[in-house]
Amino acid sequence: MADEKLAKLREAVAGLGQISDNEKSGFISLVSRYLSGDEEHIEWPKIHTPTDEVVVPYDTIDAPPEDLEATKALLNKLAVLKLNGGLGTTMGCTGPKSVIEVRNGFTFLDLIVLQIESLNKKYGSNVPLLLMNSFNTHDDTLKIVEKYANSSIDIHTFNQSQYPRVVADEFLPWPSKGKTDKDGWYPPGHGDIFPSLMNSGKLDLLLSQLLEIAQVPDAHVDEFKSIEKFKIFNTNNLWVNLKAIKRLVEADALKMEIIPNPKEVDGVKVLQLETAAGAAIRFFDHAIGMNVPRSRFLPVKATSDLQLVQSDLYTLVDGFVTRNSARTDPSNPSIELGPEFKKVGSFLGRFKSIPSIVELNSLKVSGDVWFGSGIVLKGKVTITAKPGVKLEIPDGAVIENKVSFAKIHTLTGLS
Numbered sequence: 001m002a003d004e005k006l007a008k009l010r011e012a013v014a015g016l017g018q019i020s021d022n023e024k025s026g027f028i029s030l031v032s033r034y035l036s037g038d039e040e041h042i043e044w045p046k047i048h049t050p051t052d053e054v055v056v057p058y059d060t061i062d063a064p065p066e067d068l069e070a071t072k073a074l075l076n077k078l079a080v081l082k083l084n085g086g087l088g089t090t091m092g093c094t095g096p097k098s099v100i101e102v103r104n105g106f107t108f109l110d111l112i113v114l115q116i117e118s119l120n121k122k123y124g125s126n127v128p129l130l131l132m133n134s135f136n137t138h139d140d141t142l143k144i145v146e147k148y149a150n151s152s153i154d155i156h157t158f159n160q161s162q163y164p165r166v167v168a169d170e171f172l173p174w175p176s177k178g179k180t181d182k183d184g185w186y187p188p189g190h191g192d193i194f195p196s197l198m199n200s201g202k203l204d205l206l207l208s209q210l211l212e213i214a215q216v217p218d219a220h221v222d223e224f225k226s227i228e229k230f231k232i233f234n235t236n237n238l239w240v241n242l243k244a245i246k247r248l249v250e251a252d253a254l255k256m257e258i259i260p261n262p263k264e265v266d267g268v269k270v271l272q273l274e275t276a277a278g279a280a281i282r283f284f285d286h287a288i289g290m291n292v293p294r295s296r297f298l299p300v301k302a303t304s305d306l307q308l309v310q311s312d313l314y315t316l317v318d319g320f321v322t323r324n325s326a327r328t329d330p331s332n333p334s335i336e337l338g339p340e341f342k343k344v345g346s347f348l349g350r351f352k353s354i355p356s357i358v359e360l361n362s363l364k365v366s367g368d369v370w371f372g373s374g375i376v377l378k379g380k381v382t383i384t385a386k387p388g389v390k391l392e393i394p395d396g397a398v399i400e401n402k403v404s405f406a407k408i409h410t411l412t413g414l415s
Contacts, residue, residue, distance in 0.1 A: 002035040055289040075125035085134030092343025114319025128154040134187035158200035165270040191275025303347040304335040338366035
């Protein structure tokens with residue numbers, strides 16, 4: 001039965017003119033593994049927290065060389081690749097998530113460019129930036145990167161694979177059934193980064209550039225063992241040897257666990273198969289995990305995270321978001337915003353300015369709440385607007401350890 005399904009799917013995929021032969025073969029290989037049950041699911045009993053022997057404490061890592069030329073030589077072996085295929089739909093965005101404004105009019109992508117520019121200027125290095133787009137973000141990204149035409153860094157873009165969604169009950173590619181618009185396709189997860197980097201030609205381009213640079217011997221840590229996964233709470237940052245990627249992709253050795261992702265689109269039940277980049281770590285020799293401080297990880301998955309980054313809890317220096325030293329508590333405040341704040345546009349519209357939260361422990365907001373400018377939040381704050389009530393917090397309000405506000409008149413004169 002599985003062989004018959006695969007044969008019909010293969011025949012249908014062969015007729016799809018919108019994707020390359022590499023994409024077709026990659027898709028068929030993924031489906032074949034899925035149907036055979038080969039590594040379809042993570043084996044949960046085998047999941048364990050890595051031991052201290054394979055997770056390196058951040059403070060044990062060698063500091064950069066004091067000699068600027070030595071640091072330059074190291075940086076010239078580095079390329080920065082950012083995943084740029086997401087639309088940020090959970091935050092109400094319609095374009096690439098990387099163009100969300102973070103601080104002082106700068107977007108995520110602006111900050112990335114500033115960081116690399118600052119690094120290259122300081123050391124005279126030539127660290128390039130690569131953006132892996134999806135078919136959802138490709139056109140917009142090409143327009144966006146035009147603003148960096150005069151930048152001192154080399155910016156490269158390439159697309160990750162485009163795979164057809166599979167109609168569940170027929171097990172045929174949806175585009176072959178007439179669904180040829182974007183909804184008929186999907187990007188197969190960030191595990192696709194390795195073959196896409198290879199198929200785009202960018203991997204060979206980077207290697208050809210790096211091979212011309214004087215090599216500096218790497219520090220080897222013999223006692224470290226390879227691991228199959230990162231720590232439970234991982235930062236989705238991978239430092240990978242380009243030569244190792246080329247070797248493994250050419251050998252078709254990256255058989256990461258398949259993540260079946262059933263969906264319903266336009267009333268049709270479809271299946272898309274994905275892989276995760278972090279799952280590839282077990283295929284790289286001598287791989288290790290690194291336990292970095294929380295200050296190096298500031299994800300923005302929701303508008304509550306965006307509020308943290310935009311607040312006075314952080315400052316911006318050379319594109320790097322740095323924590324305010326006035327905050328004595330090492331942990332960040334807990335922020336929970338109601339559905340009225342879910343979309344970026346709504347979130348920004350409800351704040352005249354982002355409140356000061358340096359002394360905030362927790363914030364919970366629900367209902368139709370609007371914030372004025374110059375507001376200071378301290379301690380534990382809960383703000384609730386009753387149904388049908390528009391709650392406006394006035395300019396300059398200082399709210400400390402307050403539980404709930406139902407009417408606007410309760411907000412005046414707070415300190």
